[in-house]
Amino acid sequence: MIERLRMDSSVLRPIALLRSALLPDGRSVDVAIDGATVSTVAPAGTLAAPAEETIDLGGRLLLTAPAEPHAHLDKALSADAIRPPLGDLGAAIASWTAHATTMTVEDIADRARTAALTLLAAGTTAVRSHVDVLSGRHSAADRPATTGQALRGARALVQVRDELAGLMDIELVALAGPLAPDEHVEAVLDLGVDLVGGAPHLAEDPLADVDRLLAIARRRGIGVDLHADESLDGPVTLDHYARASRSLRRDRQYSAGHCVRLGTLGPERLAEVVADVAAADLGVITLPITNLYLQGWQHPVATPRGLTAIHALLDAGVRVAAGADNVRDPFNPVGRSDAFETASLLVSAGHVTPDQAYAMVSDTARSVMGLPAAGPVPGRRADLLAVAATSVTDAVANAPADRIVLSRGRLVARTEVRRIVAAPAAAAVPA
Numbered sequence: 001m002i003e004r005l006r007m008d009s010s011v012l013r014p015i016a017l018l019r020s021a022l023l024p025d026g027r028s029v030d031v032a033i034d035g036a037t038v039s040t041v042a043p044a045g046t047l048a049a050p051a052e053e054t055i056d057l058g059g060r061l062l063l064t065a066p067a068e069p070h071a072h073l074d075k076a077l078s079a080d081a082i083r084p085p086l087g088d089l090g091a092a093i094a095s096w097t098a099h100a101t102t103m104t105v106e107d108i109a110d111r112a113r114t115a116a117l118t119l120l121a122a123g124t125t126a127v128r129s130h131v132d133v134l135s136g137r138h139s140a141a142d143r144p145a146t147t148g149q150a151l152r153g154a155r156a157l158v159q160v161r162d163e164l165a166g167l168m169d170i171e172l173v174a175l176a177g178p179l180a181p182d183e184h185v186e187a188v189l190d191l192g193v194d195l196v197g198g199a200p201h202l203a204e205d206p207l208a209d210v211d212r213l214l215a216i217a218r219r220r221g222i223g224v225d226l227h228a229d230e231s232l233d234g235p236v237t238l239d240h241y242a243r244a245s246r247s248l249r250r251d252r253q254y255s256a257g258h259c260v261r262l263g264t265l266g267p268e269r270l271a272e273v274v275a276d277v278a279a280a281d282l283g284v285i286t287l288p289i290t291n292l293y294l295q296g297w298q299h300p301v302a303t304p305r306g307l308t309a310i311h312a313l314l315d316a317g318v319r320v321a322a323g324a325d326n327v328r329d330p331f332n333p334v335g336r337s338d339a340f341e342t343a344s345l346l347v348s349a350g351h352v353t354p355d356q357a358y359a360m361v362s363d364t365a366r367s368v369m370g371l372p373a374a375g376p377v378p379g380r381r382a383d384l385l386a387v388a389a390t391s392v393t394d395a396v397a398n399a400p401a402d403r404i405v406l407s408r409g410r411l412v413a414r415t416e417v418r419r420i421v422a423a424p425a426a427a428a429v430p431a
Contacts (some may be wrong), residue, residue: 007117014410017049020383023376024355024392031062033382035410042376055404055411059385061348061395063358063403064375065383066339067126067365068119069223069324070257070285072175073160074108074153076115076337077328084330088297089230092414094146097331115327116164118337121415123385125407126169128369130197133166133188137179150184154191167412168263171369173225176213178203185216187359192259195253196220199227199260206235206314214244223252225285229261232304234294236261239273242280246309253370255283257323259376260291261310270312278316283368286310286360287325288345292331321365322346322357340399347396354393382409388417 004275014102018031021044032040040047075096075155084095112129119127125376131153136145144150152176172186173195185196195431196217201211210226224245238259245254256277262270277284281354286308295306313320324342335341344358352360366374372381389395405413 009180011080011277012410012412013072015055015406016053018054018062018386018406019047019048019054020059020392021057021058021386022059022289022390023062028059030372031376033406033409035381038376038380038382040379040416041376042120057241057404060386060393060402060404061389062376063385063387063392063395064362065125065364065407066123066361067369067371068323068339069123069128069255069321069365069368070287070325071115071119071127071129072131072326072329072331073112073127073129073157073327075110075331078207079328079330079333082330083242084333085335089294089331092294096135097138099330101136103152103154105156107157108153109159110164112157112160113136114173115337116160116168116170120168120405120407121403122336122338122340123387123403123413123414124168124337124367124382125405126171126366126371126396126413127392128173128195129157130173130175130227131188131193132226132321133174133180133184135177135180135184137177137343137371139179139425142179143211144181144184147184147187148238148323149189150180151191153195156189158191158193168407169371173197175199175227176403178209182212183214189216189220189222195223197225197227199228199230200237200241201231201235206237209241210237210241211242212246213358218248221249221252223254224248225253225255225257228256228259230258230291230294230392231260232264232299232306234261234276236265236269236273238262238282239276242273242282246280253283253320253368255284255285255368257325258287258291259284260276260295260306262309262312262316263307264290264304265309270309272314274309274318278318281319283319283321284308284313285321285323286346287352288342288349289335290325292349293332304351305349310352314356318369320360322360322369323365336398336399338418340396343396344399348420354396356394358392383407
């Protein structure tokens with residue numbers, strides 16, 4: 001049973017003023033909004049706007065709204081139907097591939113819509129979702145599915161993207177497995193999917209598959225976001241991808257998710273790969289919850305974290321974003337679709353500060369996705385999240401449910417919490 005969010009058309013309205021906001025630097029301010037853009041930030045109590053266009057934040061912490069740079073809306077919330085065994089990446093792929101043959105466009109769209117709205121309610125106003133090219137091949141000898149069958153996921157997600165266009169930004173990536181025929185990939189892109197993606201490290205010839213996918217992107221003039229090197233000891237394709245991407249259009253975004261193999265490379269080889277990534281300005285997206293779950297099953301002692309080399313990348317000036325990846329599907333049985341959960345895992349497993357972690361799920365995520373900068377700063381897009389917290393660390397630690405979400409200057413979601421705790425019984429007074 002998929003949990004339903006309460007939707008109310010009266011919630012959506014333009015906001016001209018956020019009164020009494022707490023900024024991460026400790027200032028108490030009023031924030032004026034002109035259309036989709038923050039226009040003025042001034043001391044609290046100094047700005048005014050019509051009452052129907054004003055929200056009094058009452059000292060809530062005001063942040064840049066999160067952006068989700070790597071989701072799988074077509075897979076989300078499928079675990080109850082699939083009931084997959086716990087296991088590593090190979091087991092997850094097998095479970096998902098078997099189930100995918102049974103899915104309809106309506107089923108995929110229903111789960112994807114619910115997952116997207118859950119992200120929005122938690123504060124995420126922009127999502128990049130991969131969508132499988134459903135070619136249905138386990139080996140080169142298998143006959144591929146028909147083009148219509150291969151398009152089911154893309155049709156569903158394009159439908160959901162269009163339905164929710166007035167509430168949030170959704171960008172789609174064609175996730176082409178190594179055995180997906182080029183004509184299926186092209187057909188998915190013809191539906192309006194935005195970027196080319198794939199998982200070349202799973203191919204028999206990983207570098208050739210990188211080149212195949214980049215050739216499609218070159219023909220179409222679009223960006224690329226690959227699943228890269230999602231294993232602890234497999235092939236390294238990231239440096240080849242970085243070098244090859246430099247010949248593509250520079251007004252497009254190029255990024256790589258997972259990049260787990262970087263976390264297990266020796267210092268010299270790591271430095272070589274990171275240098276190529278930095279030179280290409282390739283964005284890297286680390287995905288802590290799924291990689292912590294899927295990686296390391298074969299290492300019951302001193303189990304590796306399974307994350308990419310976050311600090312080596314940051315030290316080289318690489319844009320490192322972070323995402324929630326899979327949510328309640330064969331690749332991750334849990335997940336809350338909440339950027340604060342991702343940020344908390346980055347602090348615990350990635351050893352970054354809470355401020356760095358939140359930047360990775362907001363400002364840097366928007367950069368890697370090619371979105372305009374947002375936040376409570378004049379001239380930036382008014383994609384904003386207000387939470388009942390006293391600091392970024394408090395917000396990351398407690399993930400307060402009380403939230404107010406603005407997308408392009410419009411109120412799009414609000415969660416209000418009423419918490420009551422029993423008072424202690426009065427102490428007995430001695431006679």
